[in-house]
Amino acid sequence: MTDKRSRIVVVGNTKGGSGKSTIAMHLIVACLRRGKSVASVDADVGQRTLTKYVNNRRAYGQKESRALPVSDHIALEKSTQDTVRAAHAEEQERFVALLTGLAQANDIVVIDTPGADTFLNRLCHTFADTLITPLNDSFVDLDVLAQVEGEALKITAPSHYSEMVWEQKIRRASAKRGAVDWVVLRNRLSNLDARNKRAMGAALDELSRRFGFRTLAGLGERVIYRELFPLGLTLLDLPRAGEPFQMAHVAARQEIRGFLEALRLF
Ligand SMILES: Nc1ncnc2c1ncn2[C@@H]1O[C@H](COP(=O)(O)OP(=O)(O)O)[C@@H](O)[C@H]1O
Ligand SMILES: [Mg+2]
Structure with missing residues (x-):
């Protein structure tokens, strides 16, 4: 890719329901609200x-005559070629052309990926300058990174996804595209299970050193994250006109700003 000026952020984790799309949308709106030009890609x-x-957001903005910033959004299509080889070749060609254009025209490109290991998903991972892996705060979900056994939480082997990221890192290095900043983002943190939170923290520290x-x-x-989707809104768009100001939303927005700063995208 030539003349690239933007940062490509991939949100990935081959487990469904980890918060990828929710986090992608919040990241997109956070960047738009900072005045950045943002392209979004749905893989x-x-x-x-x-x-x-994104469509819900456009519809809501029109209905309420509210000026909501929206990204330049593209939904990828699966190739309909007969053979796997031809399908992959077509998907790759289309993706690289699309990404080159978006990267030249925007400050940031955010790519949301499926919770499955597909050719297209791997391709997206190779182009990540920043890879965000949301992880629900549970040992069931930690399994996507590594196999962890017993009470001592011994790490026995990397899991499928870590191996996939590793492979894409090597490809990226051989294509001289620079190092990827891989960020594991703990999602759905609760104040109620302090013990689990500590144990997850310790396991993640160990894994972060290894991987x-x-x-x-x-x-x-x-709960608000689920309610915002049909309106196409994020926490950064609240409060809506006529709605009361809520302290919980202020705290949530602070969390989002905190992780945006820590991502060091700009
Ligand atoms: N921090 C959170 N608190 C509560 N619910 C959440 C949170 N993050 C995500 N969710 C909910 O979890 C579900 C899965 O999230 P989603 O972003 O679609 O995950 P993925 O894209 O990884 O499949 C959705 O119902 C979403 O609203
Ligand atoms: Mg999703």
Whole structure:
């Protein structure tokens, strides 16, 4: 890719329901509200959550005559070529052309990926300058990074996703595209299970040393994230006209700003 000027951020984790699309949308709106030009790409050709989120936002903005900043959004299509080889070749060619254009025209490109290991998903990971892996604060979800056993939480082997990231890192290095900043973002943090939180923290510290990622505190567990999707809104767009100001939302916005700073994108 030539004349690239933007930062490419991939939100990835081959587990569904870890918060990828929610975090992608909050990141997009946070960057837009800072005056950055943002392109968004939905590589989850099956679910299209981010595309629906963006469409909901456009519809809500029109209905309420409210000027909501929106990204330049593209939903990727799966190739319909007959053979796997031809399909992959087409997907790669289209993706590289698209990304080159978006990267030249925007400050930041945010790519949301599927919770599955697909050719397109791997391709997205190779182009990440920053890779954000949201992880629910649970040992069930930690399994996407490594196999952890017993009460002593012994790390026995890397998991499929860590191996996939590793492979894409090597490809990226051989293409001389510089190092990827891999960030594991803890999602759905709760104040209730301090013991689990500490144990997760210790396991993540150990894994971060082995696999070379940084760990950041992400979003707290809040029902509001589910309610905002149909309106296409994020916490950064609240309060809505006529709605009361809520302290909980201020705290949540602070979390988002905190992780945005720590991402060091600009
Ligand atoms: N911090 C959070 N607090 C509460 N619910 C959340 C949080 N983050 C995500 N969710 C909810 O979890 C579900 C999965 O999130 P989503 O962003 O679609 O994950 P993914 O894209 O990884 O599949 C959605 O219902 C979403 O609203
Ligand atoms: Mg998703």
